[in-house]
Amino acid sequence: MRIRGQISIKGIVQGVGFRPFVFKTAHELGIQGTVRNLGSEVLVLAQGTNFETFVHCLSQGTPLSRIDSVTVTDSDEPVPAGFVILMSAEGSLSGFIPADVATCDDCIRDIFTPGGRYEGYWATSCVNCGPRYSIICGLPYDRERTRMDEFPMCGACEDEYTDPASRRHHAQTIACATCGPKLSLLRTDGTSVPGDPLHTAASLLDNGAVVAIRGLGGFHIACTAEATGRLKGTLGRPEQPLAVMATKEEIERVAIISETERKCLTGPSHPIVVLVKKDREALKGISKLHTLGCMLPYTALHHLLFRYLSQPMLVMTSANPPGYPMITNTHEACERLKGHVDYILTHNRVIQNRCDDSVVRDGKILRLSRGLAPKRERRDLGNACILGIGPELNANISIYKEGYCITSPHVGNVRNPATLAYLQETVERTACLLGAKYDVIAHDLHPQFLSTRYAHELAEETGATLMPVQHHKAHIAAATTSPCIGIAIDGVGYGEDGTVWGGEIFAGAVPDLTRVGHLEPVMMPGGDLATRYPERMLYGILPKEETAALLRARGWDATALGVLEKQVERRFNVTITSSTGRILDAAAALLGVCRERTFDGEPAQVLETTAVTGTPTLWDREFTQENERTILSTSSLLREAFSRMKNERPADIAASFQQTLATGIAEIAVMAAEEKGYKKVALSGGVAYNHAIESTIRKTIVASGNEYILNTNYPLGDGCISYGQCVWAGTTLKQVRK
Amino acid sequence: MKVNLMHGAGGAVFSELLGETLTKYTHNNAGGIGLEALDDGAVIPFGGQNLVFTTDSHVVKPLFFPGGDIGRIAVSGTVNDLAMMGARPIALSCAMIIEEGFDIDVLKKIVASMDEALGECGAAIVTGDTKVLERGAIDGIAINTAGVGVAEKPVRDCSLVPGDVIIVSGTIGDHGMAIMTHREGFDLGEQIRSDVAPLWPLVEAALAAGDIHAMKDPTRGGFSNAINEMAEKSGVQVRIKEESLPIRRSVKSASDLLGINPLDVANEGKVVMGVAPEDADAILAAIRSHPLGKDAAIIGVVKEGTSVILETSIGGERFIEAPIGDPVPRVC
């Protein structure tokens, strides 16, 4: 029986209370030795009769840790009398950047314990919770490499920090009202409002004020449900659904919550969970959809604020124009939110790394961000270090290095200088934290994407090799590398034939995917203009007099309609697309439920909401063959919908349309699987968030006896592209080497 | 690889062809500014003077359009390239390649139109050449003109400096939009007319009014291409205010209906310039006093940095990018 040795534990072992856990376990088992942080691993030197039990206990880890490997080797190093936590050493930085963690139940108890050391303190945290990524400047994760370094511990905090029996033993974020960061409530001219910031903010909010609140990874703008109209007006986003933060009881009251959703809501990351409203007509001012994004208070500040508020719910939206990075610093908040908010509740702890709220729906990640990212995936993609620079919209970045792929939090729509700068910053910071020097930069095939341009600049600067990856193939690569049929359904992506893809079925194994089917290529009159005005898309697909008559009846200007007709007839500035999103847009336009897109995915989302109360019937599907590809006719589908408008409810048509489209797509996949001899079908792309469409595809695939693959560890939308690009590049390089 | 139509559309794809093939001359400079500068024209110091030399070939469909015709473009294009270098146009050559069966009356109209344009800027066509090709070898007519001029002080397109003020001499996108809507037969209610005109008199007045650091005519690839080239070559950032950009209502509405960015389409009678801030008002006034410059406006400033940024009226920012061939949808 072994009684001494060196134990190396690799995995997510930083910022998760691992060293204190080792210490505590050693004490309990009478083990002598040391523990130290090496960046991506924890190294334990141990000696004692319970050595093997000790190793077993360590491999169980803490609630937040994830252990990849535990190896025990011989060691002659002298062991101290007790058990000691040593200073961190710089290890290889191949590992892990800890994500922010929602305030734990113990800390919540602390802030509400009368007379306790943490009573009412807004930044209370412990080894199990608190800010991590948002304050981290370097690895390994220790206080001196975080923004907490600016707040030297007071005696009482120091005592807890060094007390092995304390929950804050080696808690890097430990702080109290005496020594820690402080809150203030400001007017937008920067002057402070007298009184206790939290109490005052709560009563202002209760009275209808719009308040910017500095959270973990950036500013929110908050107000009560009644004040939503004012908030939306000032943001200029009247149609966009906003998320809410509310007490558990209030969320229970307004939304249907499944067991999985409850777990997700209350889990360590506390994301926004998109829930189905109990009453579809309720809270329409916040979300006109049948769903509502809900989150629980996730910092001590939020918990205290909700204690002082008389309202159980606040509308909470990121403080930024859509597609722009969230505001993180107080000065900028005062400047940019002037005229939009009444007050600013802020603190003096620097947000080192911006991090938006994560969004989850139906167990699918809509936005990979706070608490979930930086996300680390253990995966062998070869020896090269790869940067996946992502697409253009809903972008993030991924870096692969030595067996791990790290994906950054949500960056946004890389269409403006501010977000491009944020993308660049994210690349630089992540590479620096990981000590990554990439050999390969994988980027989207789209020649005009700003991320593509940036990839070219970076390659020139660093000498890295560029590898363009077709958008939808990256979607499949993010889902699986097994031989399979891959379905990618989304808005638009640049296709290999220069047209715009978005309803694609591939066969093969990454990186050898063949396009075996797709939706019918249809016209997008005016390119992106047809995305903004879905009725243009409708006319592009059904360029008939009856369509024109419908638009005329809806009040289309005669000149505009004449130009549209001419544009389609002459194919002038008309793009050809097989996008699924645009077909859904056209259906929404046909039913008259969405005529202008004012936020990402609006027409398709409104269509989904319309369909919820409908009873679907499966219409006929029409397939054609071209160059050995199977094509689903979407124009005939839309024609069918058109013909039913006289006699059927929009809800039923919407439901049937979605079901028929989804069935048709799945049928192409099933046929291809049979023909090519594959047994698996993978699905990716933003349209897969549509509950009805995804479940129809799933049922059809499963009923055909195929295995169904949906990678719910990453977003299904474009938040998986940077990861898919890394997988694609790594797999390609491996194949080349063979 | 073969030349394709994208190569002719200007922008990034064209630049590639240019860089890899069409500028590979080792004999490319006659002592002043040569081909290597890829400016609007070459400068040849001669007898104590700066000769400026440039050439341009012109094809356009249709030959006659609202506001102009191929003849007016053929003269204006070359005269404007000279003017952009700060040169008074002196003499032009004219080479015509004509398809068998071309109507002589049409040819007469073209020549008369060229003559009128020459009169507007005080230049002359002093030499020429004519080739006739068999039917189908060319589509109607192509006209090449070359021109010489003299510049007191040549103006480059690569010498913007931080602090400069950006002025445009009038409304943007008129020519491209006029050609497109006329050619495709779009009925927009209000007809858009091309701005094609020789700019020397306007430029001459501007030069006399103050210090112009850089000039370019936003022809192929439009304002987007011109301003990006100026910023890139000068190694600066340009910030443009969206609400200051002069765009005709008819052009704006055509753009809204067709999904074409007016900043990306050609102009044939406009100049974009960067001027010393203290001279900006005087230069603007001088330009406005000329009939072609009555819509002139200060539209932006030059900063340190890179790229061209549009400050939108709602407080956002966007890049103005040089168009590469056709726009490809990118909104997901």
Ligand SMILES: [Fe+3]
């Ligand atoms: Fe996508």
Ligand SMILES: [Mg+2]
């Ligand atoms: Mg020229």
Ligand SMILES: [Zn+2]
């Ligand atoms: Zn805690």
Ligand SMILES: [Zn+2]
């Ligand atoms: Zn303290």
